[in-house]
Amino acid sequence: MNRALLRLSLACLGMFALLMININYVQAFESNSLASEPANIRIFNQQFTIQRGAIIANGDGTDLKIAESVKNKGTDTYHRVYPFGREYAAVTGYDTIYGKTGIEAAENRYLTGTSTDLGLHNLIGLLSGNQAGSDVILTISPKAQAAAYQALEAMAAQDGGKPAAVVAIQPSTGAILAMASYPTFNPNVLTTTNGAKLNKVDHQLLTAPGNPLLNRAINETWPPGSSFKIVTGSAAFGTKLVANPSTDVLAPTALSLGNGNYLHNDDFEPCADGDPPISVAFYLSCNTAFGRLGMKLTAPVLHSYADGFGFNDPNLQIPMPVSESPWPPVKYNDPAYTALQAIGQYNARETPLQEAMVAATIANHGVLMKPYMVQSIEASHNLATVYSATPSVLSTPINGTVASYMRTLMRGVTQNPSGTAYETAGPPATSIIIAGKTGTAQNGQISAGLVDDDAVFSSFAPAGNGQTPRIAVGVIVQGGGYGADAAAPIAVKIIEAYLGQS
């Protein structure tokens, strides 16, 4: 019987060997794929057991925590706290158990400490039993951000809360200094881990008027209106169609579009003497002068300049994905539509970030820097920097001379007493020399019998001769009316706060 027993022993050995091979497969090899199968509660819960990295605004040189994870009393879990709530909502986004937005989403892998770049740092955390996410340090300037948020809130208190957004960037690097959107939300209300409560709050926010969860600064587009004349002017200088700022350009009271229609200036006013220097036509924002320049430049040329300033780029990430600012080709290169497109009144649209990028390009001698928001990423255990931003050039649409011409033109808008933004962004309003361009985009919206134009202001400062611009600001107020009245004061407040003068 012993022979059979020995064979049976081998069978037992075989059974145990099979079990061991199988658990090796399940626990060592299948572990990753099991983690992504449906209803894996443990993996879902993991997000609460790791101390998520903090998000820090460092644009002014000192660290300011704008999002951090705090331990829940008596447990191993953490919850997210946003000390400034609504002020930084457009930057941080939110972090719910089901989804994330903003930096919380874009840098999630670093914040949770699961990025493969963190390899060694992760191992240290794993061995010390104290796994934690990495801190994300942003280029956001708390001074500029506070001014931006407060300006939007203050305006909303006056006008009843029109949707608006603002972005400020550093022209020389592309570093984003401020980003705010209105209406906005308090990300703290979304940090609950109670699914039913979250659903309720989430539903409220999703159905709230004005869509507060939308980050208008990068994910909503409006017609650029007259602010697009910066690009048209750049193209005119760049192609040598216009020699310099003192060159006269034709600016009829009514410009024939060649199809029986006429283009007029605002309120059907004449433009100076009908043949003013381009700088005058610019600070008066004459539609006929720039519409005519557009027709002369032709649509394809304008299109290529628009591309150079950052339009038509669906892939920009800062690191949040930025909606494309479309500047579609004009059908058949029709001169009438080209004229309208040249003054930002046809079918081109832009985000407030794009608005700021146009101003920043002029400020940075014609070089458009790629906008970015993450300055560096630090592993939480040893404060080793695992990522550090290097500014990079996105494009160079114009040369330094053209940029200096455009700076002169834009300075006229605020510094010449007849300029559209003299009262709100010129010497009466601030001692800082701001270069800018207003836009009052007709969007076809009419409310209470009044035309509800979108107010746009694209600007940078300081813009005096020999001064190096340190901040470029793009503001759009939906239905705000005149760009000079609704948008420019917001830009001025941010510029003053950032440059430290008032």
Add this chain to the structure above:
Amino acid sequence: MSAFPSTAPAVRAPLPRGRRGTELIMLCFALVIVAFAYASVGFGLNGKLPSSLPLYVLGYAVVVFAAHFAVRWLAPWADPLMLPLAALLNGLGIVMLYRLQESGRNGNPGQVISTLSSSATMLQVVYSALGIAVFVGLLALIREPRVLQRYTYTLGTIGLVLLALPALLPDRFSEVPGTGAKIQIAVGGFTVQPEEFAKLLLAVFFAGYLVGKRDVLALAGRRVLGIDLPRARDLGPVLVAWAASLLVLIFESDIGTSALFFGLFIAMLYIATQRTSWLLIGILLFLFGALVTAALFSHVGARFTVWLHPFTRANIYCNPATQLHCVPSYQTVQGLYGLGFGGIFGTGLGHGEPFYTPLVQSDFIVTAFGEELGLVGLMAILLIFGLLVQRGLRAALGVKDPFAKLLAGGLAFVLALQVFVIVGGVTRLIPLTGITTPFLSQGGSSLIASWALVAVLVRVSDTARRPAPQPIQDEGMTQVVRA
């Protein structure tokens, strides 16, 4: 040849050692592991020593040491590893039960497992003491394995009755709530799973029956295609065992038990006859039975569906009460997720989330070990089981009495088979069938039956290792022929 008798003392073979000292040391080792694991649960859950540690662990240690001294007295030649291995497994089971019971209670993190009462650990310690009492009692009662042979048919009849009892009782006495499996007898709040004991009794019956019949089963018959086929009339008992296991499968909805009984019988038949033909016939019969019942009975077929397609959303979120075309795989996948979550080194005791797996304290306890102790911990536990099986088989090889050999071989094999069926089931090596994990799962029946099984193995090993009677006095020149 000298004229005088030699005055030098005769060279005597050294007395074989009982190795009870080894057993004591290994036992201490096992208890230290259990105590550390118990403390580790407390530190893992809330950062301090569990207040119940002295009571439960010391209580358990006292009982285990009592068993050791009983073995010294009742089975001094027994294998020194069996008791420590069993004690370690039982202790780890208590530790895991304590961990699961504390989940979400007394300020500990996690969720309360609604199917596990807050006195589960205490009960398990009591059952462990009962199991060890049964272990000692059996050692005292059965001083020689062959004593059992006398009761072959009595024990066999009792075993069959126990096996059939749940099927004959009304559902409210015998059905495990919510599972449809009729495998228990519930009386006044206490439930007994008679199959656990039936398994042991039938093993005795098979051993007694086969010892008597093995020559006729092995030798009669003809040779076809190189295989010795048995005579048709000798097939009778095999077919009866097969039919009984199928009936268990169909009427008690208990595939695991059915596989266990049939496996036990076929293995013992093979040991008794050494005929491969019996093995082949047995395996073919089992596969045939399993496939036919899978096709005919939905609850059997569902096991295969879950095995093959556990991760489809329809199955994971399946509610059989309201949905027709799905089979619930939620428990299976949560067990697997737990294993995957534990990975190679595990989360550490108290740091995992085993409470998400329904009924983790019984059928799925292995996944809780895998989650919190990791691959390494689970491998160690399988090795402990493997070692216990190996010691049992070793005892069977060493013992001379064919009945004891057959009994020990069968019991060691059924232990291995039970571990294979349940661990293979929850790790998706084979379709899942709900049976308990010996020593680890919650429940008194399983624990007491496992200790009874080890008692028989210890008894057989004692018989196997007991030295032949020594010559009482020095008989000088007279040669002693040792057996």
